Amino acid sequence: MAQHLLVTADRYNLERLKLICEDRLCGHIDTASTATISALAEQHHCHGLKEACFRFLSTPSTLNAVMITDGFDHLTRSCPSVLKEIMANIAARVPVDLDET
Known part of the structure; x- marks a missing residue:
């Protein structure tokens, strides 16, 4: 219900x-x-x-669990820019080992 109400609230400012x-x-x-x-x-x-969604997706195990849902398939088709943001957020959290070059 809140999802539909949010869409309506956005439409009518x-x-x-x-x-x-x-x-x-x-x-x-x-x-x-x-x-x-x-x-x-x-x-x-x-x-x-x-x-809030990005915070929820901040761990690899959570992201892996979400990636197998139908909602994730919808997200990849409808909002590919969000996937880029998710990857950037996760990449920012992963420590870089400069000695492995």
């Missing part, structure tokens, strides 16, 4: 309602929903919601 929906959705981020919520956040310019 109801910023307060949009923020309320973002807040609700942040509480429902899990392995099954994070890819779909990330796509929704990207499409409707919900930066806080997208950041």
Whole structure:
């Protein structure tokens, strides 16, 4: 319900309602929903919601679990730029060993 309400709030520029929906959705981020919520956040310019999804995806084990969901397939087709952001966030967290050159 919050996803549909967020879309409507964005369409009619109801910023307060949009923020309320973002807040609700942040509480429902899990392995099954994070890819779909990330796509929704990207499409409707919900930066806080997208950041919450990125925090959820910050570990390799979580990302691997999300990658096998249908929502991840949808995310790769509909919002490839989000995939680039996810990869950049993970790459920024991985320590670089300069001695392996």
